[in-house]
Amino acid sequence: MEHKHKNxxxxxxxxxxxxxxxxxxxxSPLYxxxxxxxNDPINELMILGGLSCIFWTLTLQTTLKYVVLILRADNKGEGGIFALFALVRRHAKWLTLPAIIGGATLLADGIITPPISVSSAVEGLKMLKTKEGLPYVTDTVPIVLVILTGLFIFQILGTKVVGKLFGPIMLLWFSMLAITGLLWIEHDWSILRAVSPHYAWALLxxxxAGTAGFWTLGAVFLCTTGAEALYSDLGHxxxxxxxxxxxxxxxxLLLQYFGQGAWLLHHQGMLLGDRxxxxxxxxxxxxxxxxCIATAAAVIASQALISGSFTLISEAIRLNFWPKVRLIYPSDQKGQLYVPSINIFLWLGCVGVVLWFKESSNMEAAYGLAITLTxxxxxxxxxxxxxxxxIDMWWILLFLVVYISLEGAFLVANLQKFSHGGYVSLFIAxxxxxxxxxxxxxxxIKKDLTEYEKLADYVEPLKELSRDETIPKYATHLVFMSNAGRVSDIESKIIYSIFQRRPKRADIYWFVHVxxxxxxxxxxxxxxxxxxxxIIKVNFKLGFRVEQRINLYFRKVVEEMVARGEVDITSRYKSLNEQNVIGDFRFVVLEKFLSFDxxxxxxxxxxxxxxxxLKQFMNSEDKWFGLDSDAVKLEKVPLIIKPISRCNLRRVD
Structure with missing residues (x-):
């Protein structure tokens, strides 16, 4: 898989x-x-102050922090919190904690976004009235559930074809936002005074009491929740x-927000209610x-979050932050990824959120708190x-002061939502x-306590075992998946498997490390x-977004070695060798279990x-490495982390 920078x-x-x-x-303009x-009466300070906060949040948080600054931190063209962590982890081990917290809260956000986006759009149907003045639709929950369920079912097929429609639909959506917003701004150009930070300061x-004043930031923050996606989708x-x-x-977006502000100014003193x-x-x-256009945009927003969650999990797996669950690539298009277990998890989470909160106005309480932590x-x-x-330390300090202060204020304001539903997103996170x-x-723990031995000490014993015809041949080519990164090392468990567990005689021993x-x-x-x-050792160096298809890659390596004359893979059995039959390959994967000792x-x-x-619900090691099941031997070995030192056993004669 070749990656090219798109600058x-x-x-x-x-x-x-x-x-x-x-x-x-x-x-975001939906809610x-x-x-x-x-639930307060519409008043001028709330409108102008809220718009001012939105303007400066989109400017300082989304534009300056993410679009201008953080997009510079690309990992070979890739972005996102785990891509950023991969850039810095070798310099400081403690950065693992913020990376895990950020990844967990970002994934939790993927459960709240689809329900609130789709519900906000579909609830517009309540405004459609019959001739008698009654709404055509009074309960939108079943419609929302059908749309979300269909969306998650669709993940199985991949989004290659429909993905091409996303751009034009979103272009239509943003054009609608701009035009309708501008038409209302023309009713009252004075709404543009909200650009002044004076109104934001006056409101905050x-x-x-309640949700007004400083606490308004909890609602204002919803306008920038998608900023993290700007960075996460850098590679696409x-x-x-x-x-x-x-x-x-x-x-x-700004034209739409200010247009809504102009409409609200014409309805001061009234309650917004369900409108x-x-x-x-x-x-x-x-x-x-x-x-209909709003609903399509909400579905696209949900699709982006779901796809982003799949990518996040695939990166987490390769950084050892998540169990090795099954990954499926439904098409040959780069970035097309489907994770069945996460798809079910997200669907259950979204259905639970819709059934628990029922309306988008209630979901707002659960939304924003987790993503602030991200x-x-x-x-x-x-x-x-x-x-x-x-970078000069003073600039770094300025960056930290500005954004920890800004995001810290958002976090404090969002904490007020905890008892009203924020606990849901924090529980999921x-x-x-x-x-x-x-x-x-x-x-x-496993890595630190894995015992290694020098492979050089076993070269002669392996050659002797290979020539020992008193032992039945296990395979012509015996391939072990090894954790030993250094060429000179081999795990003691592999040596035990070859010589003691059941002597495994082979013509060629391969040790493969990823x-x-x-x-x-x-x-x-x-x-x-x-x-x-x-004896041959193969070390694969794969990027954290590369699919683990070791069976395919190993076959390619062997083909190139044969072409170079570095190895003879024909069978060593005399009758088969004369016919140039390729020898059999057998993989051995050692899977650890926790010993009682x-x-x-x-x-x-x-x-x-x-x-x-957790491991008993996940893929076995051979499936994770993409090995053919009929050519793999899965051996379970005990993991003894700290042997029992005291054993009060007494012999009685």
């Missing part, structure tokens, strides 16, 4: 960026102003396509069409990235965080012939028990 903008790239990246942030006004420092669209398309998107400002801006004869974690990782890039921490910690790199799309390998036609501290014991509990 130049193209018309096609701009359209793709429109369809993939801006779904979340682009559907942001409604969340700011809440006003002594109002390229930096310049994102930056240029953002100019149009930001103008369209949605975005649909009030539409001409009555265009209302149903507008609702942004804070990205800020901390970015600050360290600037440090290793030798907490479960994901627990799984990530346990998997990472357990992997480190090293996951911090770069996304590297596909390199190195062959070390330790003993010609007897362990004395562990309580915390480590809990971590390892939970790790092996």
């Amino acid at each position: 130049t903008a193209t018309a096609a790239g701009l359209l793709v960026a429109m369809g993939i990246i801006y779904g979340d942030i682009g559907t 942001v102003m409604q969340a700011i006004i809440g 420092t006003s002594h109002q 669209c390229g930096r310049e396509n994102i930056r240029i398309s953002w100019i149009f998107v930001k103008i369209a 949605k400002p975005i649909f009030e801006l539409l001409p009555r004869e265009f209302l149903f069409t507008g609702i 942004m804070l974690m990205t800020t901390s990782l970015m600050a360290y990235y600037l440090h290793i890039k030798k 907490g479960v994901i965080l627990l799984v990530m921490y346990v998997w990472f910690r357990a992997t480190r 090293d996951t790199l911090d770069e996304p799309y590297t596909m390199d390998y190195k062959v070390t012939v330790i003993e010609p036609d007897d 362990n004395e562990l501290p309580l915390m480590d014991r809990l971590v390892m028990k939970f790790y092996f509990f």
Whole structure:
């Protein structure tokens, strides 16, 4: 898989960026102003102050932090919190914690976004009235559930064809936002005074109870929740396509927000109730069409979050943050990925959110709290990235002060939502965080305590075993998957498997190691012939976004070695050798289980028990490496972390 940097903008790239990246942030006008006004009477300070906060949030948070600054931190053209972590992890081990927290909260956000986006759009149907003045639709929950269920079922097929429609639909959506917003701004040009930060300051420092005053930031933050997606989807669209398309998107969003503000100014003193400002801006004869376009945009926003979650999990697996679940590539298009277990998890989460909260206005309480933590974690990782890039310390401190203050204020304001539904997103994030921490910690425990031996000490014994005809031949080519990264090392468990568990005589012993790199799309390998036609070691260096298809890659390596005359793979059986029949290949994968013979501290014991509990629901090692099941031997070996030192056993004669 070859990756090319996309540092130049193209018309096609701009359209793709429109369809993939801006779904979340682009559907925010469906609910942001409604969340700011809440259940209070519409008043001028709330309108102008809210608009001012939106303007400066989109400018400072989305534009300056993400579009201008963070897009610079690309990992060979890839973005996202795990791609950023891969850039800095070798410099500081402690950065693992913010990476895991950021990944967990971002995944939790993927469960809240589809319900709130689709519900906000579909609830516009309540505004369609019969001749008697009654709404055609009173309960939108079944419609929302049908749309979301269909969307998750559709993931199985891949989105290659429909993906081409995303750009034009989102272009139509943003054009609708801009035009309808501008038409209402023309009713009252004075609404543009809200650009002044004076109104934001006046609102945030006003002594109002409930959700007003400073606490309005909890609702304002919803306008920038999709900013993290700008960075996460860097690899799909390229930096310049994102930056240029953002100019149009930001103008369209601001025109819509200010248009809604102009409409609200004409309805001061009234209660907003169930009315949605975005649909009030539409001409009555265009209302149903507008609702359909809004629903399509919400589905696209949901699709972007789902696809992003699949990519996030695939990266987490290769960074040892997540169990090795099954990954499926439904098409040959780059970035097309389907993770069945995560698809079911997200669907159950979305259905649960819809059934629990029922209306989008209730979901707003659960939305925003988790993603605020993601942004804070990205800020901390970015600050360290600037440090290793030798940026002046004063600029780094300025960056930290500005964005920790800004995002800290959003976090404090969002904490008010905790008892009203914010606990839902934090609970989901907490479960994901627990799984990530346990998997990472357990992997480190296993890695730190794996015993290695010098392969050179076993060259002669392996050659003698290969020639010992008193032992039945196990395979012509015996391939072991090894964790030993150094060419000179081999795990003691592999040596035990070859010589003691059941002597495994083979003509050629292959030891294959896979090293996951911090770069996304590297596909390199190195062959070390330790003993010609007897012992060969192959080290694969694969990027953290490369699919693990070791069976295919190994076959390619063998073909290239044969072409170079480095190895003879014909069968060593005399009758087969004379006919030039290729010898059989057999893979052996060692899978560890937790031995009873362990004395562990309580915390480590809990971590390892939970790790092996999760492992029984996951793919076996051979399936993860993409090995053919009929040519694989899966051997279970006990994992003894700390042997029991005391055994009060007494012999009685």
